[in-house]
Amino acid sequence: MGMEKTVLIFDGNCGFCSRAARWVKRWDRKRRIQLVPFQQPGAPERYGLTREACEQAAWAITPDGARHRGAAAILVALSEALGCPWIRAVYRVPLFRWIADAGYEWVAAHRGHLPGTRPYCEEHPEECAGSSPG
Numbered sequence: 001m002g003m004e005k006t007v008l009i010f011d012g013n014c015g016f017c018s019r020a021a022r023w024v025k026r027w028d029r030k031r032r033i034q035l036v037p038f039q040q041p042g043a044p045e046r047y048g049l050t051r052e053a054c055e056q057a058a059w060a061i062t063p064d065g066a067r068h069r070g071a072a073a074i075l076v077a078l079s080e081a082l083g084c085p086w087i088r089a090v091y092r093v094p095l096f097r098w099i100a101d102a103g104y105e106w107v108a109a110h111r112g113h114l115p116g117t118r119p120y121c122e123e124h125p126e127e128c129a130g131s132s133p134g
Contacts, residue, residue, distance in 0.1 A: 005034040008077045009047060009059040012037025012128050015116020016107075017058065020074070022117065028081040037120050039128040057108060071097075071104035 008024060011017040021035050036043050038054035047061045053069075060073035068076045072091055079088035090096050107114065121128035 003034075003061065003063045003065075005032055006063065006077060006080045007034045007036050007047060007059075007061040008073065009036050009038050009043065009049070009054055009061070010120075011055070011058070011111075012039045012121035012124075013119050014111055015119050016111040016114040017116070018120040019115070019117040021120065024074075024077045024081050027078075030083060032080040032083075033077055035120070037124075037128055039121050041129055057104075070108070071100035074104065075100065 008021060010021045025033055025035055036047075038044055038049075038051065038059075044051050044054045047059070048067065049059060053059070057070040058073045060068040060076040062068070062076065062080075075091050076088055079085055091100060
């Protein structure tokens with residue numbers, strides 16, 4: 001893929017998701033993360049994903065081309081942003097993985113009711129051409 005940064009693919013129409021993505025980016029002092037709303041034309045396909053897969057979960061694509069879904073994606077992005085490899089490593093512990101995955105699935109199912117901010121695609125409509133909230 002030839003990427004230099006870890007790409008965090010998120011729902012740009014979701015206020016909670018946009019807030020979380022911006023938080024990761026704010027902590028990314030060494031600029032290792034690139035935020036990409038899945039509503040960006042061609043974004044899912046560019047990273048070997050489908051729109052449906054992106055509607056279900058966040059994704060992190062590392063420079064080596066590895067794809068991480070859901071809780072793993074968030075932990076990979078945080079690990080890169082903060083420069084703390086141990087964050088990524090804890091996901092390999094079975095009990096932690098189970099808790100992280102269950103927590104992520106709960107948040108994903110309730111994200112529309114969680115506190116957020118102005119959705120990314122509302123702030124950057126030129127990047128999300130043709131997307132509709134939702």
